[in-house]
Amino acid sequence: MAQFDVYRNANSESAEEFPYLLDIQADLLGSLSTRVVVPLVRQEKNIQHLNPIFEINGESVVMLTQELSGIEQSALGEKVWSLKEQRSEIIAALDFLVSGF
Numbered sequence: 001m002a003q004f005d006v007y008r009n010a011n012s013e014s015a016e017e018f019p020y021l022l023d024i025q026a027d028l029l030g031s032l033s034t035r036v037v038v039p040l041v042r043q044e045k046n047i048q049h050l051n052p053i054f055e056i057n058g059e060s061v062v063m064l065t066q067e068l069s070g071i072e073q074s075a076l077g078e079k080v081w082s083l084k085e086q087r088s089e090i091i092a093a094l095d096f097l098v099s100g101f
Helices: 084-099
Strands: 005-009 020-022 035-043 053-056 061-064 067-073 074-081
Touching: 005 035, 020 074
Parallel strands: none
Antiparallel strands: 005 020, 005 074, 020 035, 035 061, 035 067, 053 061
8 A cells, every 4th residue: 555546445334425535645554444535526617726637547637635534454455547737736636625725
């Protein structure tokens, strides 16, 4: 597990609505049994600065920063991508959620 890795949502009840989960938790906290994730969705209106748009396997997805949550590590599906190159956009969205700017 690494910060900014993208996982397929393994939860059959929510996977259609939220196909991917972005792990935003610091690697330093890897020993915890939970991970903080943000869903990545298809076709969603986005709020500038709060909901950046990324490409996963050629597919455009929106980061629903306002929907972040904690889940058990074991609930993460298969790793499919990494957004570590977009770190600054992700951190800026989280900062915007918390501070408003």
